[in-house]
Structure formats: C-alpha cells, structure tokens
Amino acid sequence: MRRFASERRNTATTDLQNRSGTRAVKQGAFEPEKTIALQTRTLVVGPYLSERAATAAGALSLRTQEARLDEAIGLTMAIDLTIVASQIAPIRLPRPATFLGQGKVEEITAFVEAEEISLVMMDCALSPVQQRNLEQAFKAKVIDRTGLILEIFGRRASTREGRLQVELAHLAYQKSRLVRSWTHLERQRGGFGFLGGPGETQIETDRRLIQERMTRIEKDLEDVKRTRGLHRASRDKVPYPTVALVGYTNAGKSSLFNRMTEAEVLAKDMLFATLDPTTRAVSLLHGLKVVLSDTVGFISDLPTQLVAAFRATLEDVISAEIILHVRDIANPDTEAQELDVKSVLADLGISGAAEKRIVEVWNKADLLSPEEARRLKEVATRRGEGAPVLVSALTGKGVADLLAEIERRLAEGRETLEITLDAGDGAGLAWLYENAEVLGRRNGRTGKVTLKIRAGATEMGRITRKFPGR
Structure with a gap:
C-alpha cells in the first residue's frame, strides 16, 4: 500500500507502516469467503479542510490529518478490502456537486483508471448527489464514511438484534439515496451488499418498499426488545451491581473484559471487532459479584443512524452503576478519542452529575516507556479521589487496582x-x-x-x- 501523491501539489506523506506501525495489506492474508472483498481494489481519500479553512470555520480538530487518514485506513482494513493507495486531499470548502475541486476529481479519475481501482472510500459524509457525481466521474463505486461504518457493522453484528439494528440503520441511510441496489435485503454474504456483489444491478430505490421493510424490522425489534427486557428483569432479581465498559474502538475493551472475566470474547487488533454487547459475572476482591458488560466501540463522526439504532444495545451503559471508560493511553490521539467518547456518553444522557459513575481506565500501559508510565502514574495520583487507573489488559498489570477501585466506588452510598x-x-x-x-x-x-x-x-x-x- 502506498500514499497516492499529487503531481500538482505536495500532499505526499511518509509510508503508513513506517509512520504509524499499521500493518500493510497482503494479498494472501484473507479467508476464502472474502474473495469479493479481496478483488475490491480500493483508494482511500481524506478530503479534509485545510488548517486555515478549518480555523476560519471554527472546525479545527485535535486530530492531525494524517491521524484521521490512518483511522480511515483502519476502518477500510476492517472489512478486508485491498487498499492500493491513500491520499490526503486538503480542501477549502466542500463543493456542492462533487465535494472535491474539479482538478482533484480529474487527478483521482486518472489514478483510478491507471490502477484499476474499483472502490473509492471518501472519509467524509457525502450527499447523494455528490456520491452519484463522483461515481460517474471515477467510473467506480464510491463509499463515504457513513456507508463504510454501516458495512462494517453489517459484517460484525452476530445477534438477531444486532443484525436488525444494522439493517434498519442501513435502510434509513439508503432511503434518500435513489441510486443504490436492493441486494442488501437478499442477505448476500459479506454484509448488506453496500459494496456490491455478483449480479448486482444499480436500480432506483423504491421509497415505499424501503419504508415497508423498515416497518417490519421495527416490529421484529420490538419483539426482540421485549425478550431482552424479560432477561434484564430476570437479572435484576439477582441484584448484582452493573459495570459497563465503554471506549473508543480498538482501545482494548474486549481484551480487558477477557482479562477480568477469563472469557473468550473476540478481541482483535481491528476497529469494531466487538459489536454485540457481552455480559459476564465478575467477583471482586472481597467476594462481591458484579455484572460486567462489554459494548460496541465508539468512534468520531459516528453516523447518526447508528447512534439512534444502537441506543438500545447501549442500555447496559445507561443503567450501569459504574462505567469504565477504557482509553488507549499510548495512542497519540488519546485526548481526541476521549472527547469523542464523552460526546457519545452525553448523547446518552451521561453528563454532569452522572459523570461521577465513570472510572477512567488508562489501558495499554505495556506500550509505554518506563519513564512515560511513571509520569502518567504521577499525573493520575495527583488527581486524588477518582484518579484514573493505569492498566495493561495484555499483561494484567493494574487489573487488581481496577477491581479495588470498582469495589471502592460501589461501597460509596452502600x-x-x-x-x-x-x-x-x-x-x-x-x-x-x-x-x-x-x-x-x-x-x-x-x-x-x-x-x-x-x-x-x-x-x-x-x-x-x-x-x-x-
């Protein structure tokens, strides 16, 4: 995989693997059933506001453009696409017709043709018109950030409720896009067909049929929710305190969950490895049992369709007595990720006084140098009561301190x-x-x-x- 450098302006950056440690995509690393994705040669484009434009618009991000592009690449790798190249495309203002300027569109079109690119992933939110115009210009499929995340969710969700929630969110996204196909309703393998598959045709989406399908899914979801409500009521009869893990995707929540429960939850070095919530009982140091829930990872610019659709799967977070906010403290973007998680929690009503339920867990301490680990430990200690807990889910270091902190928090008011x-x-x-x-x-x-x-x-x-x- 390489950076796609512009000949007209110097937007090239150093190689991704050298700069961030992200693994390269290898042709032989895919499972047989992923052959369609393997054949999807992909270009990842980060059309971000230039620093001057972002400052003028009051939209300056804590993240660097390189870090944002890295995350977009990570999202794309999560569904095993073949990433041919990636590029940052600074813009001053999004163009109504194509988001990008005409010169950049022509440049990408030439690259897509020369490299036989089948899919262009745009790390932004495109309108239906922009998406259609870019597809016509590139003569290739175009997917934006929302569509990509929906595709990831479609492939990762395993429970009936999770798949229904994903399909509902996907249909809501499709409803205003009259140029997509219907294969995602046919349950084709590899997700919901957003990226296409054998025999797919581009036909106009029928709003009435989509709405009918959405209505049926909503009824099915009500049945699932009633069943889940019965399960929760049954669990409430054994009144264990509830503890929920939240955090930015790939922060190590599932690894920490496994360490605390000795379970076997999927814990891959991959964005959105966990989607469906998992619940286990955990005994604290003095024998008190708690119910620990692992949840879907949060991410910046999470599609609004998914925030609404997955609110039900985050009910364990809303009702939890203790919320463990797991942070990848070794990640250069950890502060920006922290703000993104807090923003989602605020959307769920967890803000102000409710934030007292949150315990900050600084994970991946094993990736820190001894000096950096000592410095962070001192920073945490200076905070006094409610200080973050430094842990390593990989080695288990600090987990006993975390269990003790959970016990201490639960003791308050008991x-x-x-x-x-x-x-x-x-x-x-x-x-x-x-x-x-x-x-x-x-x-x-x-x-x-x-x-x-x-x-x-x-x-x-x-x-x-x-x-x-x-």
Missing part, C-alpha cells in the same frame, strides 16, 4: 448491616452470600452465625424484608 441466623439455616446463609457483599462472619457459641454485610439501598430493602428483625 449500607452495612449485621444479620444473625441459625447456623443450620444453610439456605438463608447461601442467599446472603449470593445477594450481598459479606464483609465478615462470626460464629457464636449458641449455634448462631452473624454476618456483616454491605449492599445498596435497593438490595438492603430486599434483605431486611427477607430477614425482618434479624
């Missing part, structure tokens, strides 16, 4: 109580061990056992009702 039972009341003792945090046990001489327990207000109410006067 009540303690001593309950005395008959030593022979095995069922009662087992129930307390299952439904409360047992801080201590004292065996009396008269055949009595006294447990010192701690629980939240709701749980404590259930306990005192079950063991009145104890």
